Amino acid sequence: MASGDQNRRGTDAARPPLWPLETALERLLGAARPVGERESVRLDQALGRVLAAPLPSGVPLPGWDNSAMDGYAVRAADLPEPGRALRVTQRIPAGAVGVPVEPGCAARIFTGAPVPPGADAVVVQEVCVQDGDQVCVDATVRAGQNIRRAGEEIGVGTEVLAAGTRLAPQHLGMAAAVGAAELSVKRRLRVAILATGDELAMPGQPLAPGEIYNSNRFLLHSLLTTLGCEILDVGIVGDTLERTEAALAEGASAADLVLVSGGVSVGEEDHVRPALERLGRVDLWNLAIRPGKPLVFGHIIGDGVEIPVIGSPGNPVALFIVFCLLIRPFILRSQGVAGEVLPRPIWCEAGFDWPRPDKRREYVRARLQSGEFGVSGRPRVVVYPSRSSAMISSLVWAEGLAVIPEGQTLSAGEAVAFLPFSELLG
Incomplete structure (x- = not known):
């Protein structure tokens, strides 16, 4: 190991200060470069993609004056007071077109059907009584009602969807409503993943002494799948500087982003940071959060391009939390999402005590107590009994993360921010 590496891995006093989460997010999001290429896809293939160009409507909505209710289309002038009767001359279901309504007449009409010429109001069927071809309207009628x-x-x-929209089901419904059969979207972000560690084995294989199964590979792969990324799996990388450097270079040669799990701390077997320094530069290292402190962000530089690299902790819980809080927003911005990319907390009531403050902000695996509300009226949240970042079972138990600010204690009944997995993974 070079003397520079030895110095870098010296005492805590010699290390740079930890990055606050907000500062780290600002650095990451500022460095995100949205993909420029676009493609056209059918609506049934567009879910989760990012719209590359605004979508204007080619038709008006509604396309014609139509009934907002089941009832009767009438001329308001024929009904100056309640109790008047009109002759029903036609029936207009949705999809049909009626003929003009003559004075003293009404048309039976259903929701969504075009209002026939001559009619200027729709009376709901609940205030009408039909007897044969006569209908008695027991209500005051004004022109324009229920149309x-x-x-x-x-x-x-009119622009109905803005460029940079990450397309959800409601957006695709909107696009279909204005007649769009295809949408112009950003191409998928290509993400290379690799896991470091001589101790890793793939599920399905027998474990040798000292080995563990590579859960991080499947955790990362599924997290990226929820974001619609194109995933390139570099595989398991042995704990040497040369292998780590080669794997990073391989990933950067084919991807827009390289994600590494493990090997980012300061131990003798942690080679991600020095390998990244050889290939380019390190822009950020170590966060002031728990779990998730060991994180490195930088770029591999070559042939006039810079490929971002994010190295996250090897413990699965820490990896999951770092992904949700930092990597996911970075990916969304890199995909071209123009709106908010950070998770929004909900305020709950603590169903636990947190008596000892920490220098780092803590993200605690937590869940809502079903049907339980505190005296404040807020839902009550409880936390997992262990703080270990190696216990992946805690993620299965949890429904989100409770946020304990740095330097603070918390008592049961006090307000606490809760980040539900629906915000962190949606």
């Missing part, structure tokens, strides 16, 4: 006007929701040419 959805053509284009009142969206006019032709």
Whole structure:
């Protein structure tokens, strides 16, 4: 090991200060470079993709004046007071087009059907009594009631979806409603993943003494799948500087982003940071959070391009938390998402005590107590009994993360921020 490496791995006093989470996020998001290439995909293939260009409407919504209720289309002038009777001359279901309504007449009409010419109001069926071809309207009627006007929701040419939208089911419904069969989206982000550690074995293989199964590979792969990434698996990397450097270079040669699990701390078998320094530069190292302190962010530089690399802890819980808090927002921004990419907490009531403050902000595996609300009316949250970042079973038990600010204690009944997995993984 070079003397520079030895100095770098010296005492805690010689190490640089830990990065606050907000500062680290600012650095990461500022370095994210959205992919530029785009492609056209069918609506049924667009879920989770990022819209590359604004979508204008080619049609008005609604396309015509239509009934907002089941009832009767009438001329308001024919019903100056309740109790008047009209002759029913036609029936207009959705998808049909009626004929003009003559004075003294009404049309039986159903929700979504075009309002026939001559009619200027729809009376709900609940205030009407039909007897044969006569209908008695027991209500005051005003012109325009219960009619959805053509284009009142969206006019032709109105932008209905903005570029940078990560497409959810409601967005695809909107696109279909204005007649779009295909959408222009950003190409998928290519992410290379690798796991470091001589102790790792793949599930299905017998374990040799000292080996463990490579759960991080499947954890990372599934997290990236939820984000719609194209995943390149570099595999398990042995604990040497040369192998780590070669694996990083391999991943960077084919991907937009390289993610590493393990090997990012300061032990003699942790080679990610020095390998990254050989290949490019380190921009950020070590976070002021628990778990998840060992994180490295930097770039591999070559042929005029810079490929970002994020090295995360090897313990699965720490890896999961670092991914949710930092890597996921970085990926979303790199995919071209223009809106908010950070998770939003909900405020709950602590169902636990936290008597000892920590220098680092703590993200504690937590869950809501079903049907339990505190005196504040907020839902009550409880935490997993162990703080170990190696216990992946705690993630199965949890429904989110309780946030304990640095330097603070907490007593049962006090307000606590809770990050549900629906925000961290959605």
